[in-house]
Amino acid sequence: NAGVTQTPKFQVLKTGQSMTLQCAQDMNHNSMYWYRQDPGMGLRLIYYSASEGTTDKGEVPNGYNVSRLNKREFSLRLESAAPSQTSVYFCASSEGHRGTMSTEAFFGQGTRLTVV
Amino acid sequence: AQSVTQLGSHVSVSEGALVLLRCNYSSSVPPYLFWYVQYPNQGLQLLLKYTSAATLVKGINGFEAEFKKSETSFHLTKPSAHMSDAAEYFCAVYTGGFKTIFGAGTRLFVKA
Numbered sequence: 725n726a727g728v729t730q731t732p733k734f735q736v737l738k739t740g741q742s743m744t745l746q747c748a749q750d751m752n753h754n755s756m757y758w759y760r761q762d763p764g765m766g767l768r769l770i771y772y773s774a775s776e777g778t779t780d781k782g783e784v785p786n787g788y789n790v791s792r793l794n795k796r797e798f799s800l801r802l803e804s805a806a807p808s809q810t811s812v813y814f815c816a817s818s819e820g821h822r823g824t825m826s827t828e829a830f831f832g833q834g835t836r837l838t839v840v
Numbered sequence: 841a842q843s844v845t846q847l848g849s850h851v852s853v854s855e856g857a858l859v860l861l862r863c864n865y866s867s868s869v870p871p872y873l874f875w876y877v878q879y880p881n882q883g884l885q886l887l888l889k890y891t892s893a894a895t896l897v898k899g900i901n902g903f904e905a906e907f908k909k910s911e912t913s914f915h916l917t918k919p920s921a922h923m924s925d926a927a928e929y930f931c932a933v934y935t936g937g938f939k940t941i942f943g944a945g946t947r948l949f950v951k952a
Contacts, residue, residue: 728883755938764849766930766942767884774938782939814883828874829940831883 726750730815730832737805737839745800745835747815755818756798757782757829758790760811767814773798805839812836842867842935846943854951859903859918861946863931866912872934873914875905878945879927887929890914901925926950 728749737743749756754775759767769782773792787809789801798817802809816829847862865871872891876884888899895907901924905916914931931943 757938759942764944766844766944768942769939772938780938816883828886828889829884831885833881833883 728815728817728830728832730813730835732835733833734836735838737802737837739806739839741805742801742803743805744802745813745815745837746797747799747832748797749815749817749830750796751817751830752795753817753819753830754795756792757816757818758788758798758800759814759816760784761814761834762811770800770813802837805837807839810837810839842871842933842941844931844933844941844943846929846931846946848946849944850947850949852949852951853921855923856920859916859921859925859948861916861929861931861948863905863914863916863943864912865914865931865933867933867935869936873905873907874932874934874940875899875903875914875916876930876932876942877927878930884930887916921948921950923950923952 731746757772758770761767768784771790773779776795791799813835815832818829819827843866845864874889875887877887878884888897890897890907898904903918928945928947930945934940
């Protein structure tokens with residue numbers, strides 16, 4: 725049982741380059757999320773998808789776009805990377821109990837992104 | 841506005857000693873509260889959660905947390921630390937809809 729799988733695990737980009745972070749879950753969860761983790765700041769929500777076909781902005785959406793490709797997959801795209809986007813990115817999923825995130829979230833292992 | 845404050849970015853204990861990681865929250869609605877653990881180079885995994893069923897919540901690996909409404913606290917404890925408990929711990933509060941707010945994290949060091 726793989727849970728939540730993220731690719732790649734590591735990436736170095738030059739300023740201005742673009743890339744897409746991939747995420748897939750095999751738990752049949754309705755809701756998926758992208759977070760970034762920075763030292764001393766906990767996790768901050770970038771975008772989320774409450775259910776297949778919907779996406780919404782979180783706390784720090786600027787500079788990012790997302791696609792909920794199907795129920796399993798939720799990708800995060802950086803169109804023009806900036807050094808401020810150097811971070812560890814986590815994808816997560818949850819059942820979305822009664823349309824909420826009140827149930828626990830399951831996390832991928834993260835993507836460590838460096839923008840130089 | 842809802843928020844989560846974890847007191848102490850780093851906590852160091854000796855093996856066998858009590859572990860106490862502090863978390864205070866603010867929420868305008870009855871909260872759902874979580875503790876997650878993150879081992880090096882891994883994602884977060886759930887330790888335990890409070891959903892109003894009982895104020896003392898038991899989790900995995902011998903951890904437990906007590907919800908105290910009067911103190912708006914949800915501190916995490918373990919009677920006897922083990923070397924394998926060394927990790928970063930995050931307190932989180934569910935704030936409604938699809939929003940969960942995470943604290944800044946507390947890194948636990950366990951000395952032999």
